Amino acid sequence: MTSLRQNILALRKKKAIIEMGGGEAAIEKQVAMGKLTARECILALLDKDSFHEYDLFVEHDGRDFGMEKKVLPGDGVITGTGTILGAPVCIYAQDFTVAGGSLGLKHARKITKIMDHALKMKCPIIGINDSGGARIQEGVGALAGYGEIFYRNTIASGVIPQISLILGPCAGGAVYSPALTDFVFVVENISKMFITGPNVIKTVLGEDISMEDLGGARVHAEITGNAHFYAQSEPDCFAQIKKLISLIPGNNSQRAKKITPKEPTIKKNIEQIVPADPKQPYDVRDVIRCIADGSEFLEIQELWAANIVIGFGRMGGETVGFVANQPMVLAGVLDCDSSDKAARFIRFCDAFNIPIVTLEDMPGYLPGVDQEHAGVIRHGAKMLYAYSEATVPKITVILRKAYGGGYIAMNSRHLGADFMFAWPSAEIAVMGPEGAANIIFRKEIMEAEDQDAMRQEKVKEYIEKFANPYVAASKGFIDSVIEPKETRSLLLHALQVSALKGESRPQKKHGIPPF
Ligand code: HXC
Numbered sequence: 001m002t003s004l005r006q007n008i009l010a011l012r013k014k015k016a017i018i019e020m021g022g023g024e025a026a027i028e029k030q031v032a033m034g035k036l037t038a039r040e041c042i043l044a045l046l047d048k049d050s051f052h053e054y055d056l057f058v059e060h061d062g063r064d065f066g067m068e069k070k071v072l073p074g075d076g077v078i079t080g081t082g083t084i085l086g087a088p089v090c091i092y093a094q095d096f097t098v099a100g101g102s103l104g105l106k107h108a109r110k111i112t113k114i115m116d117h118a119l120k121m122k123c124p125i126i127g128i129n130d131s132g133g134a135r136i137q138e139g140v141g142a143l144a145g146y147g148e149i150f151y152r153n154t155i156a157s158g159v160i161p162q163i164s165l166i167l168g169p170c171a172g173g174a175v176y177s178p179a180l181t182d183f184v185f186v187v188e189n190i191s192k193m194f195i196t197g198p199n200v201i202k203t204v205l206g207e208d209i210s211m212e213d214l215g216g217a218r219v220h221a222e223i224t225g226n227a228h229f230y231a232q233s234e235p236d237c238f239a240q241i242k243k244l245i246s247l248i249p250g251n252n253s254q255r256a257k258k259i260t261p262k263e264p265t266i267k268k269n270i271e272q273i274v275p276a277d278p279k280q281p282y283d284v285r286d287v288i289r290c291i292a293d294g295s296e297f298l299e300i301q302e303l304w305a306a307n308i309v310i311g312f313g314r315m316g317g318e319t320v321g322f323v324a325n326q327p328m329v330l331a332g333v334l335d336c337d338s339s340d341k342a343a344r345f346i347r348f349c350d351a352f353n354i355p356i357v358t359l360e361d362m363p364g365y366l367p368g369v370d371q372e373h374a375g376v377i378r379h380g381a382k383m384l385y386a387y388s389e390a391t392v393p394k395i396t397v398i399l400r401k402a403y404g405g406g407y408i409a410m411n412s413r414h415l416g417a418d419f420m421f422a423w424p425s426a427e428i429a430v431m432g433p434e435g436a437a438n439i440i441f442r443k444e445i446m447e448a449e450d451q452d453a454m455r456q457e458k459v460k461e462y463i464e465k466f467a468n469p470y471v472a473a474s475k476g477f478i479d480s481v482i483e484p485k486e487t488r489s490l491l492l493h494a495l496q497v498s499a500l501k502g503e504s505r506p507q508k509k510h511g512i513p514p515f
Contacts, residue, residue: 016349018056018073022097027204030097035190036234038093038101041128045238046082046091053080053108065137072098076131079114084245084377087257093128096168101131103173104138108145112485115152122251124161126241127181132182133172133473150359153180159350160251163244165237166191166227167218169211179226182348183244183300186217186227187237193220218303225304238273243298247312247319248352251418253512255353256319262294271486276374278401278427281331284309284324287359287399291488300345305337307362310345315357316492321349323357325410327400327424328421334406335371336379336447343382343513350390358396358411364404372436383409388416389511397487398422398469413477418501419494421476421487422469429466433485436466459504472508 002010019039030037036044042051060067060075076098081090091113094101111127134142156162157180162372164178165185169192177192178184183224186193188413194215201207201214213219218460221230229244231237250257269291271284289295293315299311307330310323323342325332349356365371366379387394395418396411407428422428429436434455438445443457448454465471472478482490 013392014414015056021095022099026097026113026455033190034440035150035167035198036130037097038095038130041165041382042078042082042091042093044235045126045241046084046126047086047090051080051091052082054409055079055113057444059105060106060138062135062138062141064139066259067137070099072104074098075104075110077099077107077110079110081114081117085179085209087245087250088121088123088317089126089245090114090121090123091128093338093433094131094174096130096132099132099135099283101129101168101174102133102273103131103142103145104136105145107135108142108149111146112148115149118160119156120433121153121219122253124245124248124250124479125156125167126163127177128165128167129170129174129178130166130423131170131174133170133174134349141171143473146176148222149177150406151178152178157182158252158347161248161352163241164453165241166217166233167237168192169197171195172198175226178208183228184220184226185229185231185236185237185241186220187231187234188217189336190234191217191220191227193226221301222303222342225326225341226303227304228300238354240298247298247314248294248354252351252353253401258317259314261317264290264292264295264488266290266295270487274399274423274425278432279331281328283328284326284332284359284361284399286424287487288313288322289326290319291357291491292322301341305335307332307335308338309340310342312354315488315495318495319354321345321354321493322359323356323411325362325406326463327361330366331362333366334362334380334383334409335366336374337374337381338382339376340383342373343386343389346383346386346390350392352384352487353392355498356390357394357409357491358394358417360406361400362405362406363401365409365474376404376515380405380409385413385513387411389513390416391501393418393495394423394499395491395494395498396421397482397491398426398428400425400427401432402426402428404429416450416503418498419490420478421490422473423484423487424469424481426469426472426478426481426494427463427467428478429462433462433467435446437462451512 079092162181163183164181175193192211220227266289273286297313309326437458445454469481
């Protein structure tokens with residue numbers, strides 16, 4: 001009879017073999033690519049000694065194409081629980097050294113089991129994706145596995161934060177689960193995401209393209225907007241995730257953890273950031289740094305649709321979501337991509353009890369055939385929907401321009417803003433003074449002897465009449481016209497008095513946003 005000690009030694013041996021994943025040669029290949037192994041990634045991301053693994057002994061049940069003879073340790077995925085900065089998380093990591101991290105039914109079931117656990121325990125789920133997609137030899141079993149993951153991503157959406165890391169080539173189904181999650185992290189030179197890879201493109205379309213050009217980290221951080229955070233290296237990526245986790249709650253019934261408030265540290269004077277000339281650009285992130293605790297701001301989707309800035313900071317020690325037009329890029333206009341970017345972020349903040357501070361300075365929606373044909377009506381409507389739907393505290397500060405549809409869309413009083421502040425430099429009008437004068441005074445300008453002089457005069461008249469915050473304030477659409485230096489203290493006060501805000505909506509199964 002074997003003793004307990006012998007059984008323990010046998011267990012350790014079994015575990016050690018499985019923990020080697022695809023074996024030394026496959027691991028060496030992984031290391032040569034500058035990557036950590038799946039297990040190393042988990043250990044680097046979680047608090048020291050906090051990881052507990054489950055389902056290590058699960059085996060695949062493929063019986064075709066020689067699979068019956070293949071041993072796939074852990075079926076190519078590691079699952080478990082741990083903590084990040086003391087907060088519990090559920091986690092899985094696909095192991096590319098085992099059949100390319102490809103997803104068979106048992107592999108998928110390990111993932112869905114830990115997802116179910118996360119949803120029950122109400123803690124974030126983190127997925128480290130590194131996979132060639134559906135395991136081709138398993139056929140429909142693999143497709144079923146993906147479907148079961150997507151279903152859970154959707155059910156968990158808005159209940160627990162879902163975070164995806166792309167740490168290798170992710171093809172086919174391997175990219176749709178990340179696309180359904182809240183935050184996608186990519187790493188330079190390592191991350192690749194595509195539906196069909198270069199081989200398929202070559203076969204079907206006869207075109208040659210590298211994996212990097214097709215769906216590398218930069219492509220998704222700058223062009224597609226599929227990635228929310230771009231990191232230079234895996235350690236940089238893990239540091240960013242820790243920062244994010246520190247700023248968001250573990251589930252939708254909690255608020256993010258409050259920490260000791262800090263005064264801003266930025267050296268710039270808030271009154272000198274925004275130029276008086278409404279056509280002069282500036283970096284709105286400096287305004288955010290003037291009002292956020294410690295001048296700290298975690299920007300999201302920094303490289304994509306940069307005409308709008310979104311991200312988390314803290315005010316009075318509590319997490320706040322900032323949405324701000326960026327006059328430095330395209331004058332801060334709203335367009336298809338910036339509307340998509342902001343709308344999704346607003347919905348995240350609303351789902352997870354994070355108040356939203358909106359900073360407004362933009363000339364409206366971007367005109368032009370390209371935007372119209374790209375569906376700016378549908379995309380732009382997402383902003384209207386997201387702000388109107390949100391019931392968390394919503395506060396707006398108009399810094400300078402608030403023209404046309406943009407005035408309404410950027411969390412106006414009319415979409416349910418709780419507090420509306422405007423700097424004295426605010427211009428609230430249907431459109432810019434030049435455009436407005438050219439339309440409403442067209443006849444006078446055409447008939448004038450000196451058309452330019454008349455145009456200038458009418459522009460001035462329009463500016464005096466409408467391009468200021470006082471008309472809107474006289475109608476109660478703006479609550480206070482404030483000095484820039486009062487912004488932080490008024491926002492802190494507004495957030496303090498909104499802390500117990502309660503707002504109900506009519507009973508419905510769900511709305512139908514303009515997806
Ligand atoms: C089974 C796979 C696999 C897959 C990779 N492998 N992808 N096995 N099913 N989908 C295996 C390879 O056979 C190889 O096994 C090992 O993983 C490493 O793969 P390599 O090709 O050597 O690695 P690399 O050169 O780095 O290329 C990685 C890759 C490439 C770009 C991901 O493997 C690839 O193009 N794979 C197929 C991608 C794809 O088209 N997937 C879509 C599946 S359909 P050995 O034994 O040689 O080490 C899908 C539909 C779901 O996902 C739709 C849901 C909506």
